[in-house]
Each structure stands twice: as structure tokens, then as C-alpha cells.
Amino acid sequence: MKTFAESALSFISDRPDAQDRQRAWSAFEEAGLPTTSDEVWRYAPLKDLVIDSFNVSSAPATQENSPFASQLCERAGLVVRVVDGFCVDSGSAPSGVHVEVVENAISVSGASMQSRYESDTFAVLNNALAPATTVIKIDDGIDVERPIIVLNSTSGSSSFSSTQIKLGRSSSATVVEYFEGGADALVVPLSEYEIGDNASLQLITYQRLSSSAWHVARTTGFLHRDARLRQAVIGMGGHYNRSRNDAEMLGVGAENELRTTFLGSGGQVHDFRTHQFHKSARSRSTLLSKGAVADESRSVYTGLIEIEKGAKRTDARQTNHNLLLSAHAHADSVPNLDIRENDVMCAHASSVGPLNELQRWYLESRGVTRSDAERLMIQGFFYEMLTTLPHELAELVENDVAAALALVKVVAP
Amino acid sequence: MTSTLIIQGLRVEVAGKEVLKGFDLSMKSGEVHVIMGPNGSGKSTLAHAMSGRPGYKVLGGSVLLDGVELLNLSPTERARHGLFLAMQHPMEVPGVRPLDLLVAAGADPAHLRERMSAEAERVELRTDVLDRFVNVDLSGGERKRAEMVQLGILRPKFAMLDEIDSGLDVDALGAVARRLSSATTEWNCGVLAITHFRRLLQELTPTVIHVMSEGRVVATGGPELSEVLERDGYEPFRQAKSSII
Numbered sequence: 001m002k003t004f005a006e007s008a009l010s011f012i013s014d015r016p017d018a019q020d021r022q023r024a025w026s027a028f029e030e031a032g033l034p035t036t037s038d039e040v041w042r043y044a045p046l047k048d049l050v051i052d053s054f055n056v057s058s059a060p061a062t063q064e065n066s067p068f069a070s071q072l073c074e075r076a077g078l079v080v081r082v083v084d085g086f087c088v089d090s091g092s093a094p095s096g097v098h099v100e101v102v103e104n105a106i107s108v109s110g111a112s113m114q115s116r117y118e119s120d121t122f123a124v125l126n127n128a129l130a131p132a133t134t135v136i137k138i139d140d141g142i143d144v145e146r147p148i149i150v151l152n153s154t155s156g157s158s159s160f161s162s163t164q165i166k167l168g169r170s171s172s173a174t175v176v177e178y179f180e181g182g183a184d185a186l187v188v189p190l191s192e193y194e195i196g197d198n199a200s201l202q203l204i205t206y207q208r209l210s211s212s213a214w215h216v217a218r219t220t221g222f223l224h225r226d227a228r229l230r231q232a233v234i235g236m237g238g239h240y241n242r243s244r245n246d247a248e249m250l251g252v253g254a255e256n257e258l259r260t261t262f263l264g265s266g267g268q269v270h271d272f273r274t275h276q277f278h279k280s281a282r283s284r285s286t287l288l289s290k291g292a293v294a295d296e297s298r299s300v301y302t303g304l305i306e307i308e309k310g311a312k313r314t315d316a317r318q319t320n321h322n323l324l325l326s327a328h329a330h331a332d333s334v335p336n337l338d339i340r341e342n343d344v345m346c347a348h349a350s351s352v353g354p355l356n357e358l359q360r361w362y363l364e365s366r367g368v369t370r371s372d373a374e375r376l377m378i379q380g381f382f383y384e385m386l387t388t389l390p391h392e393l394a395e396l397v398e399n400d401v402a403a404a405l406a407l408v409k410v411v412a413p
Numbered sequence: 414m415t416s417t418l419i420i421q422g423l424r425v426e427v428a429g430k431e432v433l434k435g436f437d438l439s440m441k442s443g444e445v446h447v448i449m450g451p452n453g454s455g456k457s458t459l460a461h462a463m464s465g466r467p468g469y470k471v472l473g474g475s476v477l478l479d480g481v482e483l484l485n486l487s488p489t490e491r492a493r494h495g496l497f498l499a500m501q502h503p504m505e506v507p508g509v510r511p512l513d514l515l516v517a518a519g520a521d522p523a524h525l526r527e528r529m530s531a532e533a534e535r536v537e538l539r540t541d542v543l544d545r546f547v548n549v550d551l552s553g554g555e556r557k558r559a560e561m562v563q564l565g566i567l568r569p570k571f572a573m574l575d576e577i578d579s580g581l582d583v584d585a586l587g588a589v590a591r592r593l594s595s596a597t598t599e600w601n602c603g604v605l606a607i608t609h610f611r612r613l614l615q616e617l618t619p620t621v622i623h624v625m626s627e628g629r630v631v632a633t634g635g636p637e638l639s640e641v642l643e644r645d646g647y648e649p650f651r652q653a654k655s656s657i658i
Contacts, residue, residue: 362506364465379508380509382508383509
């Protein structure tokens with residue numbers, strides 16, 4: 001049985017860009033795995049992370065679609081399949097849309113991947129071990145009518161996927177990044193989104209991994225002039241589910257709406273991190289993070305709004321609500337502001353507590369039982385995240401969320 | 414079948430203060446009872462306490478619906494026994510759709526969406542509102558019309574309407590009042606409407622009017638009582654009450 005390092009080095013040596021990967025791997029080895037004494041890893045159950053229980057696959061395993069994935073695909077205009085980090089099927093793209101598999105891609109930011117992510121251990125690991133970057137490009141002025149689905153499944157013991165979605169000027173698209181599988185696996189996806197001038201991306205990240213997976217994800221949106229990124233992140237699976245979702249408002253008038261939500265059950269830890277970085281004037285960000293923790297699960301939300309000097313008339317709002325569904329569950333909320341410009345509008349709010357008693361009573365006063373009322377309200381957290389999805393897609397995801405929720409014990413403390 | 418709602422000696426405390434001080438009222442299916450009274454007389458407290466709102470503490474008395482003591486039941490069970498409350502400020506419940514609410518409340522799911530649309534049209538509510546989350550981003554008037562949609566689907570034995578006319582324009586008030594009137598004949602619904610405006614009565618003919626002051630009924634009579642109120646206001650009733658004491 002190979003150690004993780006042995007399998008990683010053997011994978012790296014077979015790749016055409018082995019040298020770059022080797023550098024990233026060395027950087028990873030030098031930094032080592034994080035420890036809970038690092039503030040940003042304080043809440044992670046790192047003592048449960050045994051890196052040698054994972055292996056780096058040299059080829060994708062064969063993988064059947066789950067019934068849900070099949071239904072998703074039926075509603076798609078383009079399906080890109082990624083198995084264990086390898087793009088195995090780039091689908092048949094409609095006119096104006098291109099899918100390429102790129103070795104040694106550079107970051108959308110313009111920097112090399114390694115310099116862009118050098119301070120993030122798991123992203124560095126992704127730089128070393130992602131088989132290639134799947135790049136989905138949408139030409140200027142193209143409105144992609146039907147949703148693009150990126151079907152990401154993990155059947156081996158690790159998966160490092162790298163995805164870039166690039167929208168040209170005045171184009172628009174709806175993209176679903178869906179994650180499944182991952183039993184006892186380490187799943188480390190890295191995604192970047194470039195939204196050109198006046199373009200609009202509607203993005204759903206739906207994470208339905210096994211509850212034994214280690215999921216450490218990072219996404220970054222780069223928004224140009226008057227670009228719009230509406231992103232919803234839904235996290236259900238994972239023993240440890242870490243999701244870092246950043247947006248950089250590079251152009252004047254850029255607009256980011258981020259909604260994140262999760263459901264914690266069993267002994268799960270959900271760790272959500274956001275960074276809305278306003279670099280230009282009149283940019284806007286609206287962030288709504290809502291989550292529920294049941295059983296002995298716990299969650300942490302850490303969000304930073306950063307406003308650069310000169311980003312006048314920026315409007316940034318951040319709201320975090322956490323629901324406690326058992327007396328043994330725990331949620332932390334850490335909103336942060338870093339504002340270097342005076343002429344801005346900025347607001348943040350956070351709360352941790354049980355379900356709203358009056359809303360629950362309202363439902364009960366119609367004849368809804370207490371347990372149904374609570375389930376409807378929690379389900380509602382997720383449904384709120386899906387409001388901008390096309391109807392047929394929203395309905396499908398809602399039903400899937402409802403089925404997952406039906407398995408969770410909800411006890412209002 | 415005729416149902417009865419009998420409230421006797423109801424005493425309720427809110428935030429440490431006794432607001433209802435022995436409220437009595439009896440009514441039957443198909444009747445329209447109107448409770449009028451000045452602000453602070455306890456009208457809304459009555460409606461909320463009957464529906465078991467958290468924070469409303471019953472100190473004494475009884476509410477019998479067809480002989481069943483509602484005060485011993487949960488809010489859900491009270492509703493399932495046939496009591497419905499249309500609120501003055503119906504709550505927003507983000508993420509929950511009206512259809513899912515009604516199914517969970519026990520409505521027959523067959524053709525439910527179509528039936529909801531038909532109910533919405535009767536109260537001139539845009540049917541796209543039915544696909545939004547419960548009361549979220551609705552105007553005050555839309556919320557009240559949406560409550561009427563729920564009423565029409567759930568078909569309670571008794572409907573309490575808390576200040577149903579506040580925030581409604583004349584057209585909306587007419588639509589809501591007509592819906593309530595027809596409920597009294599369609600399934601013999603008993604209507605208990607709380608208001609401090611007379612204008613509701615121009616559209617909804619009451620069987621009985623009760624005047625409330627300081628937590629209890631101080632006068633009961635026919636529709637002519639509203640004319641007395643219109644002419645003299647509430648003051649004589651208050652004085653009448655204090656002279657009794």
C-alpha cells in the first residue's frame with residue numbers, strides 16, 4: 001500500500017508538466033498540513049485527517065450517474081463530466097460555448113496558479129495534483145439558453161478538480177457545479193470564474209458528497225465592469241465541509257450576490273469562508289449565509305468584506321443566520337469588515353438561535369404540525385437559495401434537498 | 414351540521430398584564446359576529462390567545478368548539494378542530510410556499526394549485542403571488558387576500574379575522590367581505606370579525622355586534638349597534654361599563 005506522498009509523486013512524474021507540479025508539491029510538503037492552532041483552521045477536526053488513508057488516482061474510475069445526476073443531465077444544454085478530477089467527457093457544446101481541457105492553466109487573475117494560491121495549503125495541493133483544468137468559455141454576446149452542468153463525481157479515494165468558467169462581454173449563462181460520491185475520500189475542488197464586462201453568471205454549487213468525505217473547496221469570482229455573479233452554494237455532505245467562496249469586484253458597477261447554506265447532522269463540521277473584495281467604485285455585494293446544525297454537528301461562518309481606497313459608493317451587505325436544531329449542536333459566526341474608503345454603504349448582521357417562534361406559530365395556526373412546520377422552515381433555507389434557478393432545475397434540487405432533510409432529526413432545543 | 418363556539422370568562426395575560434378580563438361570546442355556524450372596540454380594548458389579544466400564540470398566557474376561562482376545550486390543545490390541534498385565524502399582519506415565512514403550507518396543514522392535494530388559483534381570483538389576488546414564499550414581499554393588502562385563499566382551501570368551521578380591514582382599499586375590502594359572506598353559505602362557516610372601523614359592515618352583514626372595552630364585552634346587539642357607535646363613539650359604552658361597576 002502506497003503512502004499518499006508516494007502515490008502523489010508517481011502521479012506527478014507521469015504528467016507532462018511534472019516540473020511545475022513538483023514545485024507545488026514541494027511547497028505543500030514544506031508548509032505541511034494545517035493545524036488547529038492556525039486561526040483559519042481552528043474549527044476543523046484535523047485530528048481525524050489521516051492523509052495516508054488517501055491515494056492519488058492515476059486514472060479516473062468508471063462511474064455511473066446517480067439517479068439525481070441523470071435527472072440533472074436531462075435538463076441541461078451541456079454536460080461536462082469530471083470523475084476523480086479528470087474531465088472524462090466534455091459534452092457537445094452549443095454554439096458560442098467551448099470546453100477545453102488545459103494542462104498547466106494560469107489563474108484567471110493573470111498570475112500563475114501557484115503564486116495565486118501559495119498561502120492556501122489545499123489549493124497548492126490542487127495545483128500539484130489536478131489532472132488538468134476544465135475550461136468552459138462563452139463567447140462575447142452569447143446568451144446560453146439551457147443550463148450547463150459540471151458533474152463532478154469522486155469514486156476513488158481522492159479528487160482534485162480544477163475548473164474555470166469564462167464569460168465573454170455581455171454574455172450570460174446558468175451553470176451548476178454538482179459534487180457527489182466521495183466516500184472516505186479527500187475532495188479538493190478549485191474553481192475560478194471570470195465574468196466579462198456586462199456579462200451575467202448564475203451559478204449553483206451543489207455539494208452532495210458522502211458524509212465521510214473531506215471536502216475542501218475554494219471558488220473565486222473575478223468580476224469586470226457591470227458584471228453580475230449570482231452564486232448559490234449548498235453544502236450537504238462531508239465529514240468536514242469547507243467552502244471558501246470569494247469574489248473580486250474588479251470593474252466599476254460589478255455586482256455579486258452570494259448565498260450559502262448548509263445542513264449539519266451527525267458529527268459534521270461545516271466551515272464557510274467568504275471574502276467580498278471591492279476594488280472598484282459603485283460595486284455591490286450582497287451575501288446571505290444561512291445554515292442549520294442538528295445532532296452534534298457544528299458550523300462556522302467567517303466572512304470578510306474588504307473595500308479598497310477609491311472604491312467609492314460601494315454597497316456591501318452581509319447577513320448570517322444560523323439555526324440550532326439540537327442542544328448539542330454549535331454554530332459560530334465571525335463577520336469582519338476592512339474598509340479603506342469613506343464613501344461606502346456597508347452592513348452586516350448575524351444571529352445564532354432556534355427557529356423563529358412566531359413564524360412557526362403562524363404555520364401551526366393553519367393546522368401544520370410542529371415537526372412539519374420546522375421541516376418546512378428549514379427546507380425553506382435551501383429553497384431561498386434556489387430562487388433564481390430556472391424552474392425545472394429548482395424543482396429538481398428542491399426535491400433532492402427535501403429527501404436529504406427527511407433523514408435528519410430535527411429537535412428544537 | 415351546526416357547530417358552536419362558546420367563549421366563557423376568558424382571561425389572558427400578555428407581558429405580565431391582564432388584557433382580557435373575562436370575555437364571553439357564543440356563536441353558531443353560518444353567523445357573522447363582529448367585535449368592535451377602541452384600540453387597546455383587547456380585540457387582537459382575543460384572536461391571538463384563541464390561536465395559542467406564544468407569550469399569551471391564559472389565566473382562566475374556557476373556549477369550547479363543539480364541546481371540545483380548545484385551550485387544552487396545541488395551536489395545530491385547534492386549527493385542525495376547525496378554528497382559523499386571519500391575521501392583521503400575516504407573517505412572512507421565507508422559503509415556504511403557500512401550496513406546501515396548505516398540504517402540510519391537511520388540505521386535499523388533488524388539483525390544489527387550481528383550487529388556489531380559483532380562490533385567488535375570487536379575492537382579486539394575482540395568481541403569481543401563489544408561487545412566491547408565504548407573504549414575502551407582499552403588500553399588506555395582498556397578504557390579507559392571501560389569507561382568504563388559505564381560508565377558502567382549509568374551510569374552517571370558524572374564521573377569526575383580526576383587523577381584516579386595516580390597510581385595505583375599498584375594492585380590496587369589498588372583495589374580502591364578499592368572500593367571507595359566501596363562506597357563511599358555502600360551508601356554513603362562522604365568521605368572527607374584529608375591527609375598529611365601521612366600513613367593513615357595509616359589505617359584511619353582521620348577525621351580532623359586540624362592543625368591547627377594557628378586556629370584556631360591554632354591549633351586544635344587532636346591526637343597529639354600529640349606528641350608535643357611528644353617532645356617539647365608544648365613550649358612552651365605557652361609561653356604561655364603569656357605571657355598572
